[in-house]
Amino acid sequence: MINKIRHFSNWPIPIKIVFSFAIVIVLGSLFLALPISQLESSEATYFDHLFGAISMVAVTGLATVPIAETYNIFGQIITLILIKLGGLGLITIVSAIVMQFGRQVSMREEITLQQALNRSDMKGFRHFLLNVVKYTTLFEALGALLFMFKFVPHFGWGAGIFNSIFLSISSFNNAGFDNLGTVSLQNFVSSPIINIVVPLLIILGGIGFSVWFDVAKHFKQFSASRSWVDFKGTYRRLKLHTRLVIKWSLGLILSAGVIFTLAEWTNPQTLGSLDFSGKVQAIFFQAVTLRTAGFSTLNFSEFHIFTLITFTVFMFIGGSPGGTAGGAKTSTVALVVKLMIAEVRGLTNVNYKKRTLEMDIIKRALVIVVMFILLNFFALALITIFDEQIPMQYLLFETVSAYGTVGLSADLTASLSRQSQVVIMFCMFIGRIGPITIFTALGNRNRRNKDIRYATGNILIG
Template identity: 45%
Template sequence: MSNAQKIVISFLIVIFTGSILLSLPISQTATSDATYFDHLFISVSAVCVTGLFIESIFDTYNIFGQFIMMCLIQIGGLGLMSFISILYFRIGQNVRFKNQMAVSDALNNASLDNIRDWLGNIFKYTFVIEGVGALLFATFFIPQQGFAKGIFTSIFMAISAFCNAGFDPLGNVSMIPYQDVPLINFTIMALIILGGIGFSVWFDVMDRIKSIDFKQAKISVKTALRRLSPHTKLALLMTVGLIFIGTVLFLLVEWNNQGTIGQMSTGNKIMTAMFQTVTMRTAGFASIDYTLAHPLSNLIFIVTMFIGGSPGGTAGGLKTTTFALVVMLAVAEIRQKSHINFAHHTIPMFIVRKAFAIFLIYITILIFGSGLILLFDTHVDYLYVLFESISAFATVGVTANLTATLTMASQVIIMILMFVGRIGPMTMFVSLLPNKKKQSQDIQYTTTNIIIG
């Protein structure tokens, strides 16, 4: 099998295994009336770290069922092949080179150098970050829920936030009851950003921090920042820029909206605006009711969800760097420049072409998917259909109270969007190609002109 096929099959194995485990009586509450289709939908959403659901998680699954969900989210965030590979490395077994390549492809690793240590560091930093997040949550949930339940809730929330999943075991209204609790809001935001920034950015920043000589901090910090890779600089710039712009726009539109933040204090308004902007980058936690938000706010959220997080992490969406390259390509064409430059480096055109191809594929799939939902659910406002479609495709998981009301056909479309969005459309299409098919030759003919514009 090709690397793309291995990635697709590994996710399918986890999804169907999870759906069976969730459908067992031992996983469900006594009042659960969920069907197998409901469990399959939840399993797809958990493994694809999305957060959409048909049946209430809180009312459907007991502690064991929620534990299964937590495992599915963790495996979905890092990938089944990553878990298998790290297990093989830890017991002293070798992992075939082709499988190492598949793991690297799944996690967007550009190099196969010392993949054992690279993969080990990912797991180490992941569990450390999730552990710190769980401890912070525990200071709030243990006094509220008791020790055992408080610990479980804290671990679940930390894993869900870091993996950008958006699930929670707290009830059916997400983070709305906690919209004025700074500890919960800022901890979730930090976990979302750390999970969605990309593993390569982690390692680059950590290497630069280790290189700083704090005796000459002013000079060495500046030097360390300069030595960050162009990818890290672009990912950080896009992340900070999107959070700032999204927060400001949300405040401008919703400041006096009594249905969202109009009745809050100034500090809570800013915190809620920032929280919503961060969670829209593929996390799925909601601290407002989107049906009460201004249509312009939902349109801004759609754009934010479409862009998503950074590559090589647990986030979904088009990816920040991909979107940035498409914008830079447009700017270069307008300015009639032949090269795309960033941070005193020229970006190869094959990378820019790939970014544009991914952008075009994302647009096409989004239009096609939302169009099919409109075909099956003609009564739904298209803004909400588009909101739901991009939430599924970008593996965000927010909803305008629409998921459970859709027909089964539309819910199947939502599942497909979640799966393709998590795998990546390019990987999905490559996996469908026959592995042994003869590669077509890359032929260059005489040039010609096509009128465009």
Template identity: 45%
Template sequence: MFSIFNIHRMSVTKQLSFSFLVVIFIGSLLLSLPIAHCHNAPATTYLDHLFTAVSMVCVTGLSVFPVAEVYNGFGQVISMFLMQIGGLGLVTLISISYFVLNRKMSLRDQNLLQSAITYDSANNLKSYLFTIYRVTLIIESICALLLMIDFIPRYGLSHGIFNSLFLAISAFCNAGFDNLGGSSLQHFQTNTLVNLVIAFLIISGGLGFMVWRDLYHAARHFFRSKPRRLRAFAKQLNNHTLLVLETTAVLLILGTALSWLLEASNPKTIGQLSLAKQGLVSFFQTVTMRTAGFSTINYAQAENSTNLVYIIQMMIGGSPGGTAGGMKVTVVAVLFLLLKSEVRGQTQVTYRFRTVPRKIIRQTLVVLIFFFSVLLTAYLLLLEFEPHLSPFALFFEATSALATVGVSMDITTKLSTVGRIIIMVLMFIGRVGPITVIMALLQNRRREVTYAKTDIILG
């Protein structure tokens, strides 16, 4: 008979999925307790709280009701814990499993887990994991203090502090939940402080902890060396960090420009704002589409062309080893490098005078196929079970769920029970799926099989 105590006999990938399910189940039970609800909260069902728990643990942000209207302080504290556990995700579960429970980790499992969290050093993995906690605490605390500058005068001392902490955790974990009302951050559309702090939190969580570690060591070397040169700083960064930073910068610049160009004349979104404010709102939408889930515009009122750009941004997502979802920027970057090498007639895919291994190319293509296979299957089911809703809005919703973004064209509350279950499955797969797929690929032992070559015509 299966027992929860036999979890140590499972493979690492099964442990990961099972642990997420356990956290979701416990969280949904706690959120459904009357003591977690406001005394005048609207009527809700267990499915509503399960949907919210899935969204929080999978750091998505989709919800069938505003958090502040249903959950009291206790319920919102539970929400913060669920988002923090979900945001740190694999890192948290590894720490609990191997260091709190004092389990021994085999060398093979340690190498597998290091690959899954983009930790490529032979140094102490335990030290690296606890460094992640310290970095998370520092960034969230500093940004919460900055938010208090605006929130304490606005909401009062206690509520201002609590709201700042809630939003800082949610933003760093790319969860997309807020406790300020039912319209996300639309009331703060032109608030420079709130927009920039939240954007910094989203980018910080989405960069990946390996990138932060690399930046820290490069900065320390930079300030210790004389003379100080930026070129020397860049040379200290590994190619993974450089690829992530370059791709992220390009996506943010292009995304901001496209969002502004397509929405500048739309009076329902940013058309009535000054040029500077239009730039701020456009930048924030581009950042939040990297799997954060906050919004300062109503996407149901945005142009279809703009929402299509947002869908593409959602699919790309953030960086591996962080709190973001999506296919990851490194997948897109490797695909671009592959295209560039084919156009140039190169036999190898290269980056900065280094060859990208073929196994990375294979893993990239597998993640791509996995992502679109799940997305199109779920979209087909949504079209079948939600015929009364806009097909484009359903595709937007499905992409948002699978990429763990959490933005919506105002149709989440209109979904049927089956539709909500489909979205919950998408959120779970979006959070756990890419990690488990990569780990499964890393676990597989390669066998060299050689046959005679054949030709296949592609076009």
């Protein structure tokens, strides 16, 4: 056993990350398939449990069977464990526990953690890692406490407390699962607690751990600012990555809200039937959740086609690096957009906030975005073979939702053919791990002597 552990420690880092998620998925599906995990009325097959386990570990939210009608309390606890392991990553959690008990983490292990959390450096890594687990637990506990004000009167003490904990963990980890029924959170479309707390937990989980700590580091300066000049000065002292992520996250939420308002305000099946307060709450909720979380307080199958297509773009972008969210990531897409702007303007370098960005980072961002686009269209092409009768816009919405680990669906997942569901399973897994990690793991080879340069050539484009 010790030799196997030592052998695992010598594996390439991307393979470690892929393997850690894969083993949790397999074990999770086996636990979910146990009779003690299911309600007596459950008719779920092992395929349904495997699909659910992948979706839980990938913190997506798509499912072929509803949680509330399939799993008992024990099964729902297994669900929460899988969501937690998927949200923070098995490697991260195990290493945090090991370090808490005093064992030193090797340089090789730190590099593995660095890639699992998307960190660019290892300075103060032990402190950073333990704070991730500590503050994650704190935010989830606060969320659960707030949900209790809604759920305890509604469900009673026992069920109310458990449902509050379940929804808080699922929200913070951007998982999109709930144990309240078969229609997500549509029964709470006018509940201020649900419409405020759930989106805030989603934002905190999806914005990235490094952003948390950078903002927290300057929190006293923010709170002590007595003028706009002081505030702007403090903001400029934030890391470049932090400012980019905050700017893009706010911009995406606002733009999604505006588009949703214009498109659905008078739709009687969505916003049109709500009063003004209900509309504002629903707009904010959907604008936040559509990028990565998978919860919904409205039925997406009733949205206009324009809304679904537009929302597909937001789902593709997803959350931010180093958090619990999926997708191509805000900073990645932002770099590609800035590259396009630089090319249109005829600029040699890509600049942001009076800083020139390294071309290696720009190239990697471009590769990730292109790879996500190609994989999405490949998955879409496969599903159209197996479910040709379903309109294209709904299939595209489903595949992008899976790759972006969003979990929103136009009531389609359970009705897809088994072949299409298998495609969705691979989409969720690849979307959570990341195309770069997957293909690096599969094609990991010695890179020596590969940086070969020949005589300059020229190819016409455009």
